[in-house]
Amino acid sequence: MLCVRLLRKSFGDTPVFHDVSLDVARGEFVALIGESGVGKSTLLNCIAGLELPDGGTLALAGHDLLALDEGGRARLRRGTLGFVFQAFHVLPHLSVAENVALPLLLLGRPDARPDAPRVTEVLDAVGLRGLGARLPAQLSGGQLQRVAIARAVVHAPALILADEPTGNLDPDTAARVLAVLDAQVRGNGAACLLVTHSEAAARRADRVLRLTAAGVVPA
Ligand SMILES: Nc1ncnc2c1ncn2[C@@H]1O[C@H](COP(=O)(O)OP(=O)(O)OP(=O)(O)O)[C@@H](O)[C@H]1O
């Protein structure tokens, strides 16, 4: 599902990482750890086609991501990916349910309404039942994080990229959202790459990898 080879990225003259290679198969849950600032979020952004690497190759669901133009990358992202951003990126003027329904809307799906059963189902799954009509400003940090997780799985994407999705959650709520991600992997055959500092989260994974400036190694 995801094949990364010898990826290299710098910001201006400052190198972030080089020689990064990793694979995530369908139905596989891979955790990625590494110290703060090593480039974990940058790597996820490259995989999502939101940021361009300086070298290497990236294949997503068999498509050569770096051979596509911006429109092609956006279409591949919409159709294939669910992304939980470290900073949530929940849209402030849309209700919780409208935020969660957004990926369905972008895919032109007929069930793209905020009151659609699928939207209610994922909000229930992350423990936000009844909060669909609220605006993001009316939620706690941990609740916002769960909106981002519901939005990342609502369209049952083939690849889920999750950047510290349990960073703001208590252990019980964290376990609940990890179970939601796990269900996508075990039940739907999704591939999941999870960036985390949490041992509990890493324990759920099939493999744990460590990102360093000079590549990815088993943790
Ligand atoms: N847009 C940017 N311009 C310049 N430097 C950047 C930019 N984005 C990130 N960086 C730098 O690149 C490095 C990697 O950042 P990144 O956010 O990927 O780290 P991270 O591993 O996700 O860290 P954390 O665990 O704290 O989230 C950092 O040194 C950061 O300061």
Ligand SMILES: [Mg+2]
């Ligand atoms: Mg980060």
